Amino acid sequence: MNIFQCGLLHRNGMLRDTSINVLYYDITLPATHEAVMDEIALSYQTLQPWAQTSYADLRIKAYDEGGGPPKETKTYPFGGTGGLCPNEVAVCLSYSAADDSGGRPRFRGRIYLPITGDDEIVSPAKVDAVLDFGELLAAVGLAGQVTWMMRSALGTGSPTSPQPVFRKIESVSCDNAWDTQRRRGLRATYRLRRDVQ
DSSP, rough: HHHHEEEEEEEEEEEGGGGGEEEEEEEEETOHHHHHHHHHHHHTTOOOOOOBEEEEEEEEEETTTTTTSSSSSEEEEEEOOOOOOTEEOOOOOEEEEESSOOOOOOGGGEEEEBBBOSSSSSSSHHHHHHHHHHHHTOOOOOTTTTEEEEEETTTSSTTOOOOOOEEOOOOOEESSSSSOOOOGSSSOOOOOOOOOO
16 A cells, blocks of 8 residues: 655645645556656646645655655645635545445545635535545546555454555545634744733
8 A cells, every 4th residue: 555645835834734635545567656646746736726825835755554754755836826714724525435425434534625715615616626636536547556545544343453444435525514623723923911800
């Protein structure tokens, strides 16, 4: 299994503010890490019109499942043009190893994308763009050489099988609700206090 760490680098240059997603692909020759990275980057670039302008570049690192340093690292230009909004705001692309979006948690995963939030709900155009992005990730490489997978840390869920299990992703979904996670936000640079007594 090959691991691709995809990080959108913040314009402030702080590594802690990188927006990171991890993708898993099963690759067989003649497919290469570099070719897969290039296609993943093309998928991300389709989101530029909707992405926050606070992100400047996309850095992808390829790892083997066994650990160790990256096998390859590449940086691609990425200039979001969708405007600014808090970094905590994202749109969630859900994926599933089943043909529907339901099922058990071991068969689902998520990718958080820094799409601008300027409305109460995510517009249909943005939802479509995120779904298109998911389809592009699933189409990376040639059939039979590259397969997008999900990692289930729970494995089969039994004590006798603690090893992670990888399953082929069968479907993607996106809803029109914004996702917010404070831990993805920027750290405050100052705090003001006033005595009101």
